Amino acid sequence: MTEFTLDTSGVVLMPPIDGVSHTHPPHWRWSDLSPFAQGYVEALMRENYAELHRAAWQHLILPPDDVRVGFSDLHPEARAMILKACNAVEEVYTELFQPDALRRMGARFWERRQQGLFTLFPPLRVYLDDDGKVRLEPAA
Numbered sequence: 341m342t343e344f345t346l347d348t349s350g351v352v353l354m355p356p357i358d359g360v361s362h363t364h365p366p367h368w369r370w371s372d373l374s375p376f377a378q379g380y381v382e383a384l385m386r387e388n389y390a391e392l393h394r395a396a397w398q399h400l401i402l403p404p405d406d407v408r409v410g411f412s413d414l415h416p417e418a419r420a421m422i423l424k425a426c427n428a429v430e431e432v433y434t435e436l437f438q439p440d441a442l443r444r445m446g447a448r449f450w451e452r453r454q455q456g457l458f459t460l461f462p463p464l465r466v467y468l469d470d471d472g473k474v475r476l477e478p479a480a
Contacts, residue, residue: 350412379446
């Protein structure tokens with residue numbers, strides 16, 4: 341398996357609103373994320389890279405080095421969950437830190453969330469769904 345480098349290319353589409361899909365759905369690019377959210381996503385993907393890589397390889401039946409799981413592989417609902425959590429927390433840090441520090445703070449938020457240190461933000465299970473998209477759900 342290759343060393344972790346997050347593929348930040350591609351887009352994540354907006355999830356259906358009230359069960360209604362959009363004919364020309366808005367989308368989000370990596371650059372649309374705040375530095376805090378970018379750090380959060382990088383930490384999420386880095387921590388789960390081996391498992392997601394293995395699942396993607398089994399799902400796609402490609403040589404392991406040809407399989408990459410990146411930003412564009414986030415399920416729209418996972419991306420919405422990420423934004424909701426990051427938006428709730430990052431306001432506190434935005435005025436205090438520069439963008440590089442905000443990225444580190446986003447990564448620390450993910451790591452500490454997974455350690456169960458935030459009662460409002462319980463740990464999440466990260467997995468690949470049948471469509472090959474990265475999904476999030478509360479950990480058991």
